[in-house]
Amino acid sequence: MFLERISILNFKNIPEAELEFSANVNCLVGDNGTGKTNLVDAVWYLSMSKSAVGLTDGQSIRHGEDFFMLDGRYSLGGGERREAVVCSFRRGGGKVIKRNGKEYDRVTEHIGLLPIVMVSPGDTALIHESGEERRRFLNSFLSQTDREYLTAMVKYNRLLQERNRLLKTGPLTGFDEILEVLDMQLEQTGTLVYRKRAEMVGRLAPKVAEYYAVLSSDREEVEVSYRSELAEAPFGELLAASRERDRICGFTNCGVHRDDMKLEIMGFPIRKYGSQGQQKSMLLALKLAQFDIIRELRGVKPILLLDDVFDKLDMARVEQLIGMVSSDRFGQIFITDSNKVRLEGILAKMTENYKLFGVGGGTFTEL
Numbered sequence: 001m002f003l004e005r006i007s008i009l010n011f012k013n014i015p016e017a018e019l020e021f022s023a024n025v026n027c028l029v030g031d032n033g034t035g036k037t038n039l040v041d042a043v044w045y046l047s048m049s050k051s052a053v054g055l056t057d058g059q060s061i062r063h064g065e066d067f068f069m070l071d072g073r074y075s076l077g078g079g080e081r082r083e084a085v086v087c088s089f090r091r092g093g094g095k096v097i098k099r100n101g102k103e104y105d106r107v108t109e110h111i112g113l114l115p116i117v118m119v120s121p122g123d124t125a126l127i128h129e130s131g132e133e134r135r136r137f138l139n140s141f142l143s144q145t146d147r148e149y150l151t152a153m154v155k156y157n158r159l160l161q162e163r164n165r166l167l168k169t170g171p172l173t174g175f176d177e178i179l180e181v182l183d184m185q186l187e188q189t190g191t192l193v194y195r196k197r198a199e200m201v202g203r204l205a206p207k208v209a210e211y212y213a214v215l216s217s218d219r220e221e222v223e224v225s226y227r228s229e230l231a232e233a234p235f236g237e238l239l240a241a242s243r244e245r246d247r248i249c250g251f252t253n254c255g256v257h258r259d260d261m262k263l264e265i266m267g268f269p270i271r272k273y274g275s276q277g278q279q280k281s282m283l284l285a286l287k288l289a290q291f292d293i294i295r296e297l298r299g300v301k302p303i304l305l306l307d308d309v310f311d312k313l314d315m316a317r318v319e320q321l322i323g324m325v326s327s328d329r330f331g332q333i334f335i336t337d338s339n340k341v342r343l344e345g346i347l348a349k350m351t352e353n354y355k356l357f358g359v360g361g362g363t364f365t366e367l
């Protein structure tokens with residue numbers, strides 16, 4: 001599966017662009033702030049129906065305009081099938097996503113159709129920030145591979161909000177009965193979310209270790225594991241035991257909204273003990289492992305976006321990375337870099353089959 005061409009109108013700093021891509025490697029080179037990330041974000045948006053960098057739809061509209069539009073044409077199954085995806089957002093009018101001219105009833109129905117994996121500088125939050133970032137990673141990952149998970153997660157968040165609202169409002173008629181019903185539903189969906197996340201991390205862990213070993217030329221070992229209170233006791237029991245405390249606090253103190261993924265290097269937290277290059281290698285290993293799993297589960301090679309990944313990596317690690325992503329295991333790749341000399345050096349080692357675009361002020365020129 002690959003993106004043949006894209007048309008963009010008013011997306012962030014890109015006023016208008018029409019680009020045709022290689023099925024293999026596409027490189028974007030330009031100074032800081034010219035629009036390289038914005039272009040890969042547009043590619044991400046077409047798959048995930050939202051920005052990867054945490055901007056709202058309204059913030060993604062080019063300043064001074066009142067709508068943006070992204071139109072992607074994809075080739076699937078070795079050119080046998082084509083998909084046209086159009087995403088648009090108008091201030092006051094909302095978001096519309098169309099697949100082959102037909103609007104989706106719900107935006108979530110689109111997620112998973114065009115698998116995608118992105119490695120970007122913002123991923124350092126996965127290492128440095130709270131468990132929320134790692135849960136967000138797992139949620140986004142699982143929602144591309146498992147519709148049941150996505151539905152359960154949406155339901156869990158709704159139930160949790162309802163429960164917290166009830167706890168905040170305090171005693172009212174029927175309080176215990178309502179709490180009882182909410183807890184039963186929360187237990188069901190939370191247990192499903194827990195089981196699916198634990199399975200996924202179990203599948204991810206050996207692959208991350210393998211990719212990391214290649215990137216570091218077997219110099220270091222890393223470990224990934226899933227942490228959840230639900231591993232210690234059934235969720236129903238945890239909810240019942242925490243009720244009194246929840247009433248006092250006015251919110252829910254246990255559940256999968258508190259779970260985390262532990263990332264370690266040589267047995268120690270990578271957040272504290274990993275160097276910047278080691279942390280970056282961990283992020284790459286995580287994302288490449290994610291790529292492998294999506295490919296295995298979905299039977300297609302996801303699009304791989306490598307946004308500004310070479311900084312902080314030594315040449316040996318860059319070469320290992322390039323060696324891996326230029327193998328047949330990977331499909332269409334987008335690479336951004338502000339350093340043209342470095343990028344050309346990397347491309348020379350990687351492939352002859354690439355397209356190079358120069359980026360300046362939100363415009364793109366094939367070089």
Ligand SMILES: Nc1ncnc2c1ncn2[C@@H]1O[C@H](COP(=O)(O)OP(=O)(O)OP(=O)(O)O)[C@@H](O)[C@H]1O
Nearest residue numbers: 012013032033034035036037038059060061062063
């Ligand atoms: N809604 C918007 N309207 C207009 N411009 C925007 C909007 N959102 C972001 N920008 C501009 O886009 C530019 C950032 O582009 P982008 O993140 O793609 O840069 P980049 O080429 O990847 O840079 P770097 O090499 O630093 O990563 C900034 O100048 C920012 O002001």
